[in-house]
Each structure stands twice: as C-alpha cells, then as structure tokens.
Amino acid sequence: MSSQLLPSAPLSITPPPPSKARPPVLLHTLSQRTHIPPHVYKHPSAILLELCTSMKELHQILPLIVKNGLYDEHLFQTKLVSLFCKFGSMPEAARVFDPIDDKIDPLYHTMLKGYAHNSCLDDALSFFNRMKYDSVRPVVYNFTYLLKVCGDSADLVRGREIHGQLIVHGYASNVFAMTGVVNMYAKCRLIDEAYKMFDRMPERDLVCWNTIVAGYAQNGLAKRALELVSRMQEDGQRPDPVTIVSMLPASANLGSLRSGKQIHGYVVRAGFVLLVNVSTALVDMYCKCGLVGTARLIFDGMRSRTVVSWNSMIDGYAQSGDSKEAWILFKKMLDEGLKPTGVTIMAALHACADSGDLAGGEFVHQLVNQLGLVSDVSVMNSLISMYSKCKRVDIAAKLFEDLPFRTLVSWNAMILGYAQNGHITEALNHFCRMKLQNIKPDSFTMVSVIPALAELSVLRQAKWIHGLVIRTCFDKNVFVMTAIVDMYAKCGSVHIARRVFDLMPERHVTTWNAMIDGYGTHGHGKAAVELFREMRRGDVEPNEITFLCIISACSHSGFVEEGRRFFIIMKEDYGLEPSMDHYGAMVDLLGRAGKLNEAWDFIQSMPIEPGINVYGAMLGACKIHKNVDLGEEAADRLFQLDPEEGGYHVLLANIYATASMWDKVAKVRTMMEKKGLQKTPGCSLVDLRNEVHTFYSGSTWHPQSKKIYAFLETLIDKIKAAGYVPDTNSIHDVEDDVQEQLLSSHSEKLAIAFGLLNTSPGTAIHIRKNLRVCGDCHNATKYISLVTRREIIVRDMHRFHHFKDGSCSCGDYW
DNA sequence: CTAGGGTTAG
Numbered sequence: 001m002s003s004q005l006l007p008s009a010p011l012s013i014t015p016p017p018p019s020k021a022r023p024p025v026l027l028h029t030l031s032q033r034t035h036i037p038p039h040v041y042k043h044p045s046a047i048l049l050e051l052c053t054s055m056k057e058l059h060q061i062l063p064l065i066v067k068n069g070l071y072d073e074h075l076f077q078t079k080l081v082s083l084f085c086k087f088g089s090m091p092e093a094a095r096v097f098d099p100i101d102d103k104i105d106p107l108y109h110t111m112l113k114g115y116a117h118n119s120c121l122d123d124a125l126s127f128f129n130r131m132k133y134d135s136v137r138p139v140v141y142n143f144t145y146l147l148k149v150c151g152d153s154a155d156l157v158r159g160r161e162i163h164g165q166l167i168v169h170g171y172a173s174n175v176f177a178m179t180g181v182v183n184m185y186a187k188c189r190l191i192d193e194a195y196k197m198f199d200r201m202p203e204r205d206l207v208c209w210n211t212i213v214a215g216y217a218q219n220g221l222a223k224r225a226l227e228l229v230s231r232m233q234e235d236g237q238r239p240d241p242v243t244i245v246s247m248l249p250a251s252a253n254l255g256s257l258r259s260g261k262q263i264h265g266y267v268v269r270a271g272f273v274l275l276v277n278v279s280t281a282l283v284d285m286y287c288k289c290g291l292v293g294t295a296r297l298i299f300d301g302m303r304s305r306t307v308v309s310w311n312s313m314i315d316g317y318a319q320s321g322d323s324k325e326a327w328i329l330f331k332k333m334l335d336e337g338l339k340p341t342g343v344t345i346m347a348a349l350h351a352c353a354d355s356g357d358l359a360g361g362e363f364v365h366q367l368v369n370q371l372g373l374v375s376d377v378s379v380m381n382s383l384i385s386m387y388s389k390c391k392r393v394d395i396a397a398k399l400f401e402d403l404p405f406r407t408l409v410s411w412n413a414m415i416l417g418y419a420q421n422g423h424i425t426e427a428l429n430h431f432c433r434m435k436l437q438n439i440k441p442d443s444f445t446m447v448s449v450i451p452a453l454a455e456l457s458v459l460r461q462a463k464w465i466h467g468l469v470i471r472t473c474f475d476k477n478v479f480v481m482t483a484i485v486d487m488y489a490k491c492g493s494v495h496i497a498r499r500v501f502d503l504m505p506e507r508h509v510t511t512w513n514a515m516i517d518g519y520g521t522h523g524h525g526k527a528a529v530e531l532f533r534e535m536r537r538g539d540v541e542p543n544e545i546t547f548l549c550i551i552s553a554c555s556h557s558g559f560v561e562e563g564r565r566f567f568i569i570m571k572e573d574y575g576l577e578p579s580m581d582h583y584g585a586m587v588d589l590l591g592r593a594g595k596l597n598e599a600w601d602f603i604q605s606m607p608i609e610p611g612i613n614v615y616g617a618m619l620g621a622c623k624i625h626k627n628v629d630l631g632e633e634a635a636d637r638l639f640q641l642d643p644e645e646g647g648y649h650v651l652l653a654n655i656y657a658t659a660s661m662w663d664k665v666a667k668v669r670t671m672m673e674k675k676g677l678q679k680t681p682g683c684s685l686v687d688l689r690n691e692v693h694t695f696y697s698g699s700t701w702h703p704q705s706k707k708i709y710a711f712l713e714t715l716i717d718k719i720k721a722a723g724y725v726p727d728t729n730s731i732h733d734v735e736d737d738v739q740e741q742l743l744s745s746h747s748e749k750l751a752i753a754f755g756l757l758n759t760s761p762g763t764a765i766h767i768r769k770n771l772r773v774c775g776d777c778h779n780a781t782k783y784i785s786l787v788t789r790r791e792i793i794v795r796d797m798h799r800f801h802h803f804k805d806g807s808c809s810c811g812d813y814w
Numbered sequence: 815c816t817a818g819g820g821t822t823a824g
C-alpha cells in the first residue's frame with residue numbers, strides 16, 4: 001500500500017554529508033547509557049532554534065548560538081532560513097541563503113517554500129527557475145507548494161505551466177503531485193478539468209478523494225460532491241473529519257435536511273462530534289436548513305468554540321431574520337472578549353440592516369475602525385448596505401465614494417441602496433458609471449436596477465433593459481426575468497409581462513407572485529384568480545406573499561367572496577399564518593366593497609394588535625364610502641400608533657371635507673402641524689423621448705409651462721361641454737374661481753396636458769403619480785380620454801387606471 | 815528541509 005504512495009521517479013535529495021560536529025559530552029554519555037543512538041539527540045543550539053516562536057526571540061537567540069559554536073553547518077543554515085521564512089522575512093532569509101557557497105538541495109527547497117508562502121507567485125517562480133539554473137533537481141513537494149499558491153491566487157495560466165513541468169519531471173502519477181493538480185484546477189474553478197485529472201490517477205487515497213469532494217462542494221456542485229462521497233466509500237475510503245467538513249456545507253447548500261441529518265448521524269457514530277470544526281460545520285448546516293434552534297443546541301453544547309463557530313451561529317440568526325438574537329449573540333461574543341472578524345461584522349451589520357437599527361450599525365462601524373477592518377472591502381460593502389437599509393443612503397454614498405477599490409458587490413450594494421431609497425436616477429447613473437468602468441454587471445446588479453426602472457415606469461426604458469438582459473444572457477436567470485415581469489406590469493404593460501412570464505422555462509414562487517400582483521394592480525381580478533388556480537395545480541407552492549397578492553387582487557376587483565376564501569385557504573391548506581399585511585389586505589377588501597361594519601368587526605376579531613396599515617385601510621374605505629364615524633374611530637386608533645406618514649391625516653381631513661365639516665378639517669391640519677407631519681407633495685411623471693418630466697401641483701418652472709396652462713384651459717372648457725363638473729367640495733376657504741384654478745393645476749392634469757401637447761394623436765400617454773389619484777382628476781381624465789380620443793394610463797401608488805373613451809378600468813373603484 | 819485535502823461571508 002505504502003509503495004503506491006512513493007513517487008514514481010527517484011527522489012533527488014543529495015544525502016547531507018555526515019555531521020562533523022559531535023554531540024556535547026553530556027548528551028553523548030546519556031545516549032550511551034540508555035542505548036539510544038547519539039544522533040537522535042539534538043544539538044542544544046538546534047533545540048533553542050526550535051523553541052523560537054517569533055522573530056524577536058530568533059534575534060535574541062542568534063548571538064547565543066554563534067557564541068556557543070555551530071553544530072552541523074548545513075543543518076544550522078537550513079534551520080535558520082526556515083525560521084526566517086516561517087516568520088515571513090524573506091529578505092533576511094535571502095541574506096543567509098545568498099552568501100552560502102556549498103548550498104545543499106534542502107536549503108533550496110526551504111527557500112522555495114518560503115517564497116511560496118510569503119511572496120507573490122512571481123518571486124516563487126523566479127526562484128524555482130534559479131533552482132533549475134543552479135542544477136537543483138526539483139522534488140515533488142516543490143511542485144505541491146507552487147500548485148497551492150496557484151490555486152490560492154486562482155492563477156490558471158501559471159498553474160497549467162507547473163502542471164506541465166511536473167509531468168516533464170516524471171511526477172504525473174504521483175499521488176501528492178496530482179492531488180495538488182486536482183486542487184489547483186478546482187480552485188481555478190475548472191472543476192471538470194480537476195475531475196479529469198482525478199479520474200486519470202492510477203491510485204486514489206483519502207486525501208485525494210477529499211480534494212475532489214471539496215472541489216465540487218466549493219464550485220457550487222453540492223449534489224455531485226455528495227455523490228462522490230458515496231463513490232469514495234465504494235472505493236473503500238471512509239469519510240474522515242475533512243470529508244465531513246466539505247459535505248456539510250454541500251448539504252446546507254442543497255437545503256437538504258435529510259442528508260444533513262444523515263451526516264450528523266455518521267459524525268456521532270464516528271466520534272467526530274468533539275471536533276470543533278465538525279460541530280461548527282453542523283451548526284452552519286442546521287442554520288442553512290432552517291433549524292436555527294437545533295443549531296443553537298449544538299452551539300451551546302460545544303466544549304470549545306472558535307470564532308468561526310460564533311460567526312456561523314450569529315450569521316445563522318441574521319440570515320433567518322432573527323436579528324434580535326443575532327445581536328444578542330454578537331454582544332455576548334464581544335463580552336467574552338473574542339475578537340470579531342470581518343465575517344462577524346458582516347453578520348452583525350446584516351442584523352442591524354434587517355431591523356433598521358441605525359444606532360447598532362453605527363456602533364459596529366466604530367468597531368470596524370478600531371479593528372482596522374476598513375481595508376476589508378466586504379466589510380465596507382456591508383456597511384454600505386446597512387446604512388442604505390437604515391435610510392441613510394447619504395452615508396452609504398460617502399463610504400462608497402471613499403472606497404480605495406470597489407468590487408462588483410460594492411456597486412451592487414450602492415445601486416440597490418439608491419433604488420430602495422427612491423433615488424432612481426442615482427441608481428441608474430451608478431449602473432451606467434460601472435458599465436463605463438468596464439465592470440460587468442451580474443444578476444444581482446440586474447435585480448437591483450430593474451426594480452428601479454419599474455419605479456420609473458417608463459416603457460421605453462423597460463424595453464431597453466430587457467434588451468440588455470437578453471444580450472447579456474441574463475434571460476436564463478429566473479430572478480432577473482421575474483424582475484422583468486414585475487417591471488413590465490409596473491410600466492403598464494401587463495400583456496407584455498404575461499408574454500415574458502409564459503416564455504420562462506422555469507418559474508420561482510416570486511415569478512408567480514409578480515404576475516398575479518400585476519393582474520391585481522391592473523384590475524384584472526379574473527386573470528389573477530385564474531393564474532393563482534393554475535399555480536395551485538403546478539408544483540410551485542404559494543407563499544405568504546402569493547396570498548397577499550391574490551387577496552389584494554380580489555380587493556381591487558371587488559371579489560369579496562373569493563378574497564375571503566383565499567384568506568381561509570392560506571391557513572387551512574398551506575399552514576401559513578396571516579401577517580399584519582394580510583389583515584390589512586382583508587380590511588381593504590371588505591372596506592372597499594362598502595362592507596364597513598364587517599371590516600370593523602374583522603379588525604376587532606384579529607388575534608394580534610392591529611397595526612397602522614390595518615387602520616389605514618379602514619380609513620381609506622371610510623373615505624371612499626363617506627363614513628365619518630367609523631373614519632374618526634379608525635383615525636383615533638391609527639394616530640395612537642404614531643404614523644410617520646402625513647398621508648393618514650390628509651385622508652381624515654378629506655373625509656371631513658367631503659362632509660363639509662370644515663372646523664374638523666382645520667383641527668386635523670393643526671394636529672398635523674403640531675406633530676410636525678407634512679403632506680407629501682403630489683407629483684406626476686411623464687416620459688417624453690429621452691427625458692422624464694416631473695410636475696408638481698401648480699408648478700410653473702417647466703419650459704413649456706405657459707403653453708401647458710393655456711392648453712389646459714381650453715381642454716377644461718371642452719370637457720365641461722362634454723359634461724365634466726369640477727369637484728370643488730374638498731376646498732372651502734377660497735373663492736369659487738380660485739378653487740377651480742387650484743383643481744386644474746393638479747400635477748396629473750399638468751402632466752396629461754404636457755403629454756397631449758407633445759405626442760402624436762392615437763398614442764397612449766403614460767403618467768406615474770406618487771400618491772392616489774384624486775377624485776376630480778380621475779373624473780376629468782375620463783372626460784379627457786373621451787374628447788381627445790386618447791388612451792391615458794395612470795399608475796398611482798396602489799394601482800393602474802386605464803382611461804379610455806370616457807371610462808376607467810378601475811370602474812371608479814379605487 | 816521532509817509534500818496533497820477541510821468550516822463561517824452579498
């Protein structure tokens with residue numbers, strides 16, 4: 001067996017000359033007395049050298065050794081070089097190495113090892129070439145050092161070269177050398193090439209099986225990695241702790257609890273549980289498979305833990321959404337005096353981002369500075385994400401701009417940060433900026449940019465990015481394509497969305513959700529329900545979000561009974577517990593349909609304390625159905641919850657205004673002022689050729705402003721002739737003509753006028769509005785679509801309105 | 815001097 005492990009070519013180490021120095025007398029006599037051959041005893045200088053643990057100690061010991069005389073000169077030289085290499089000082093190693101006249105081969109080997117470990121690959125290779133020049137025959141382990149460095153730096157070109165040289169030197173069948181080759185190719189992400197080399201090996205031992213298993217596991221081919229473990233067992237190799245530590249992340253990656261538990265069983269039977277790296281990998285696996293509690297039990301039962309154990313557990317909590325527990329454990333780790341690593345910091349920042357804990361995030365930021373982790377770009381990326389999630393995209397941007405070098409992840413974090421904070425133009429600018437710097441976007445970039453364009457709601461831009469997605473082959477990526485489906489729906493083209501949806505070979509639950517929601521917001525309740533039924537017949541399981549989408553689709557279309565049924569099915573058939581958003585959607589469903597008392601009773605029967613969104617839905621329903629009493633009651637409860645949004649107060653004020661209760665309107669306004677709440681200014685966007693034009697109520701800064709107002713005046717006369725009556729009952733404190741003027745300068749009317757002025761007859765006009773469409777604008781737009789024979793598509797904060805021939809797709813029900 | 819494999823991370 002062991003003969004197979006020997007190199008096929010003879011080793012070329014020249015035997016060192018017999019030692020001239022005799023061991024000191026004491027040791028010599030000791031060895032005679034105990035019949036141990038004298039060469040087993042080491043020279044005291046050698047022992048001293050071996051005790052060195054740092055460069056400082058080495059420099060202290062050196063004079064002593066020189067004073068007390070050298071033992072074997074070659075051994076001393078080699079030992080010294082080895083120590084300088086070990087402590088990372090290649091210049092000092094070279095100072096010892098260079099002047100030596102009769103260099104023995106091991107001296108060269110030691111030096112090469114030093115270069116391989118401490119310097120760049122170039123230094124190691126040029127030393128390797130010098131060896132050849134000095135006629136030193138390379139030995140197997142010279143190649144293994146170099147292959148390792150190639151693998152670590154993923155330098156495929158040099159890796160191949162060394163592979164070639166290794167063959168020339170006759171090591172093509174050497175297990176050690178070829179294991180190094182397999183590992184090198186695997187690290188260079190050429191797993192097929194790695195397997196080819198593995199397959200050609202005449203003999204395979206445990207280490208080389210472990211190498212190929214780890215190779216597959218690290219290249220994301222988890223299933224194949226686990227299959228190979230079965231094969232290695234058929235080949236007579238028993239998985240050892242190293243195998244296990246590759247298998248566990250593989251089964252975690254698969255999310256396969258069954259195989260994870262199987263491995264756990266094996267670990268227990270084989271007696272590996274006490275090994276800290278094995279139990280750490282178990283903790284990680286259970287976290288990734290969703291059993292964070294089980295992971296915690298293992299973590300708590302560990303006799304010793306490394307920083308990796310802590311990191312795995314903290315990140316396990318962070319990834320599973322338990323940011324509270326993640327934070328508690330992070331603090332505990334600090335309390336125990338453990339030094340966090342970059343990974344710890346990233347997990348902690350993830351937790352802060354999730355819970356919106358800015359103060360916690362700032363604390364971690366300080367820690368990053370103290371620990372000197374500012375040069376760790378991954379940590380900085382996490383800081384950017386944390387600040388963005390905590391709505392401080394300004395700080396995130398500052399960090400991003402100050403980065404000495406940026407990775408793709410940095411760009412993605414920044415683009416997503418901008419997109420999620422509503423800075424759509426900035427998100428798109430950065431996308432263009434990264435492309436100008438020749439940084440290739442990945443699917444994460446696309447999934448950040450596409451929703452930004454969806455927010456912009458400009459069909460032309462949507463088609464542009466869709467084209468880009470196809471050209472860059474991201475149309476094979478289910479997440480990117482889901483974003484595209486969602487984007488088309490949000491750009492008003494639910495039919496294109498459906499076409500893209502139909503063409504997708506693979507659909508994720510989010511793909512179905514996007515399409516169902518698309519139908520819902522466009523008021524195509526029937527299509528939404530049909531698609532949901534189709535989904536249930538297929539093998540993609542609906543999730544909580546699916547039910548949110550379908551219930552809200554029912555709400556937009558007035559399908560009260562269907563909506564109710566879905567709410568029940570959700571729990572009974574799928575075991576999904578309704579969240580606050582689901583309760584909100586149900587109140588909206590009932591309330592919108594005019595079943596205000598039922599909606600109120602529904603709120604009373606909720607098993608959890610109703611949130612802002614629930615009372616908000618109630619208030620909205622009261623506005624539609626002009627119910628002051630219930631509206632007041634809902635608002636009362638709502639305001640106790642201290643909403644940061646000024647919109648709810650405006651809603652209540654509008655309820656009062658509709659009922660001409662002007663004193664109450666004034667009261668609400670005062671309350672708003674006291675609380676420092678502001679009404680979000682209404683704004684409408686319209687895209688024209690290459691520009692997005694923004695209009696605010698009464699704004700006059702647009703270059704075409706004069707033309708727009710003049711056109712609007714004649715337009716309003718025309719629709720009045722067709723039957724339009726301005727709805728002035730929400731304004732009371734100004735003269736009639738001023739009321740009308742205020743109404744006619746609403747942002748959507750300005751945007752529509754601008755759109756009509758600048759586009760050709762027969763084309764549709766797309767308007768994007770940040771708030772809900774007001775009643776008067778809704779009515780006016782219907783008439784405008786009639787008299788101008790133009791289709792006008794308005795996307796408000798909740799849904800789409802397709803105005804055509806005097807009516808709206810929402811059936812005046814929004 | 816005296817070889818090759820392994821854990822956490824957007």
